[in-house]
């Protein structure tokens with residue numbers, strides 16, 4: 001089943017995060033624990049690991065953009081899965 | 087060591103309860119549902135369960151900043167703990183303490199603690215009280231390898247030895263303090279050997295072998311109950327998550343984390359012991375799932391709870407608003 005991945009809240013004061021770069025592309029297979037993107041916040045920049053396994057079906061936020069914590073940034077799932085309903 | 091199968095299955099369940107509690111706390115922290123910081127002990131279950139599951143209700147325990155497991159397994163209710171982590175008014179400490187100030191005095195849980203080493207003097211005082219009242223309760227005093235170098239820990243171990251206080255000093259040696267390896271924090275990484283300097287028994291134990299932990303903790307507890315004084319247990323283990331959930335963890339080698347996870351995991355290891363004694367894999371899987379469901383239900387309850395009202399902000403604190411001329 002497809003899984004939406006949101007911008008995580010990595011600390012007490014983090015309200016939003018900038019996606020500096022994607023470390024995966026659509027079609028890539030991701031394991032739990034793989035690094036999926038590089039984030040920059042007011043306090044830190046680091047790579048973020050995936051809490052889920054799956055194939056990258058869609059990247060929702062382009063590099064360079066900043067989104068609030070909790071906003072969906074990526075969809076993982078089975079290859080070819082219909083995600084139009086998400 | 088002789089242990090009946092029901093007890094063993096219960097230890098297996100308690101290890102899963104701790105892991106499921108922590109995994110969900112980590113996930114929900116990143117989802118922004120919990121307040122403050124959370125330090126989780128995923129990977130350290132055997133070292134917690136093997137000790138604290140032998141405690142009686144009337145025994146006491148301190149806990150560290152990574153202390154959810156100790157609090158849960160000493161008997162606190164998971165739903166109240168999640169409510170506390172979520173800052174809710176009905177939390178274990180009315181939502182005011184959070185992860186690092188979580189206490190339940192009726193169950194002898196003296197509190198998690200954000201100040202490294204600060205549990206030890208507290209344990210000392212409580213143990214002195216037990217001795218004074220001639221009771222046979224004991225106090226568990228938890229600390230990590232990093233904070234084992236704090237002055238208060240040494241002072242407490244020395245004095246507890248001198249006064250023969252009923253304390254079990256439990257060092258969860260996960261080999262790092264935040265990111266600093268123990269090898270860079272001390273020239274003597276065999277922490278158990280320090281016990282000799284205080285004149286108390288010390289044991290270095292495979293902290294990922296729940297039965298080994300159980301056995302050595304049992305010896306220390308008996309000794310303390312009989313009034314023969316404190317012991318020091320060094321439990322060698324590992325944590326899988328970064329120091330605090332959400333923090334970067336670039337200085338511990340990835341391969342090292344992977345190696346501990348895949349070949350030395352305490353729950354996997356104990357599962358194999360049980361299967362060798364004819365426990366079915368389905369039984370073990372059912373236990374795992376039950377604990378995941380238990381924690382999810384507890385979490386869902388917590389998220390329905392109200393936040394404290396702002397007018398309560400000055401309740402339970404040592405300030406006199408009238409004197410200071412302040413209002414909320």
Ligand SMILES: Cc1ncc(C[n+]2csc(CCOP(=O)(O)OP(=O)(O)O)c2C)c(N)n1
Pocket residue numbers: 151152200201202203229230231232233234260261262263264329
């Ligand atoms: C007195 C004090 N100094 C420093 C800190 C910051 N700090 C929090 S946890 C930690 C590392 C603790 O390492 P350890 O005792 O090994 O416990 P672990 O985190 O590995 O469980 C540090 C330095 C603190 N909380 N208190």
Ligand SMILES: [Mg+2]
Pocket residue numbers: 230231232258259260261262263264
């Ligand atoms: Mg440590």
